[in-house]
Amino acid sequence: MDRLRTAYQTMCKAMPGGWPAMAAALGFSKDGLENRVYERKGQAVSVHEAMQMQAFSGSSRFAEAVAAESGGVFVPLPDIDAVDDEEIQRVYMELVDEVGRLAREWREATRDGEVDKQERKRLEAIRDAICTKVTQMNHLTFQVFCKKGQ
Incomplete structure (x- = not known):
């Protein structure tokens, strides 16, 4: 609360x-x-x-x-007027960057066998960023590649 x-x-x-x-x-x-x-x-x-x-x-x-x-994260959907494949590729590359950042941060956080409060906070922030990027990428993909009404 x-x-x-x-x-x-x-x-x-x-x-x-x-x-x-x-x-x-x-x-x-x-x-x-x-x-x-x-x-x-x-x-x-x-x-x-x-x-x-x-x-x-x-x-x-x-x-x-x-x-x-509720034990989750809020993922805002992007405001879109006109979107194209290039925009989807940009978001996808940002997602790949975040996954790489997670790998580096995870290795560092677990190196000593314990994840402290600050390390956990950083890992959770990266998780939230990844969830956001995946959701945005799907949303943009559906806007470009799905038939209207699907």
Whole structure:
């Protein structure tokens, strides 16, 4: 739940005008918003409110926090207007680079027979980057090579 609270705080800070602007956009007082974020007086941020906060802040922090709390990762799909095979190849090469980076980092992290907190954090970040690249590559591939409606 700390991840969710951190996401709410981050989204409020990212909103132009900060907490007061976020509260106003949601139709709350600043105190009312803080009560929900910090779960005071039996209040909490609803999923609908969190989605609005995410949209207002122009971020994906709520989705990322929910995914992490659920034991997964949030993978944003690329915004595409026009995509071609060259773009898919670019993403594919970035994926290959990430896999190479994982191999190097894994060897270094396991060399002494123990993965410490910082090594784990680096390995998890690379894992997330690989998941993102694979998803993006598939999404782009489907946009270019699948028949419409499939």
